[in-house]
Amino acid sequence: MKKNGLAVKIADRSRSTRDEIVCWMKTIRRAVPVAVVFGALLVAGVAHAGDVNGKVSAVGLKSAGNIAVYIDVIPGKKFTAPVEHVSFDQRNLKFTPRTAIIMKGTTVDFLNSDQVAHNVYWPSIGGDKKLRHSLTVVSPGQKKSFQFNDLGTAQVLCNFHPEMVAYVVVVPTPYFGLTSTDGTFTIKNVPPGTYTLKTWSEDGKPTTQTITQTDATTNVELAVKK
Numbered sequence: 001m002k003k004n005g006l007a008v009k010i011a012d013r014s015r016s017t018r019d020e021i022v023c024w025m026k027t028i029r030r031a032v033p034v035a036v037v038f039g040a041l042l043v044a045g046v047a048h049a050g051d052v053n054g055k056v057s058a059v060g061l062k063s064a065g066n067i068a069v070y071i072d073v074i075p076g077k078k079f080t081a082p083v084e085h086v087s088f089d090q091r092n093l094k095f096t097p098r099t100a101i102i103m104k105g106t107t108v109d110f111l112n113s114d115q116v117a118h119n120v121y122w123p124s125i126g127g128d129k130k131l132r133h134s135l136t137v138v139s140p141g142q143k144k145s146f147q148f149n150d151l152g153t154a155q156v157l158c159n160f161h162p163e164m165v166a167y168v169v170v171v172p173t174p175y176f177g178l179t180s181t182d183g184t185f186t187i188k189n190v191p192p193g194t195y196t197l198k199t200w201s202e203d204g205k206p207t208t209q210t211i212t213q214t215d216a217t218t219n220v221e222l223a224v225k226k
């Protein structure tokens, strides 16, 4: 797109206007089906312009997956929690997913798809035992919900089945991601600025790194150690 002479000529316009014009010009230049596909790709590319792409190398941990990576508090910025709920299922005596990262204020649903009851609780949030909470019995087929309004990680357990464990990582901004098994993660649509990136993992120490985001994709490498 940057090599397009027309795009360069209009580079002094605002980014969104320029992208709209480039998209429109490309669209009319091509046959309709090609243009539709191309336009969709272009729009997708623009929407991801501020992504942070990263890779976590896990040093001495059992896995590079399921590591939460998020942008910490941004002074002077407040965010509204999403209305959409995040869901955990309980099936075959397991929580799925094992780890969820959510913005503070998000409601989490705990559904029981098993034929037996579970007794869901967390002994603390962020190590604060005063934030202990129990959903008490979640019967087969039942769903119980909780809005997480405190920052930190809740280790979710079941009184009846000691092997059941899940983690809810509550963070202050909507800019977060969870690593795949290869350690890669994406944090979408981060506005330009300088931020503190933090990690949480089950068996590693928290990691902090400063990043500067431009309007393009930023690549980050992090090492999480035991």
Ligand SMILES: [Cu+2]
Binding pocket: 093, 117, 118, 119, 158, 159, 160, 161, 164
């Ligand atoms: Cu259980």
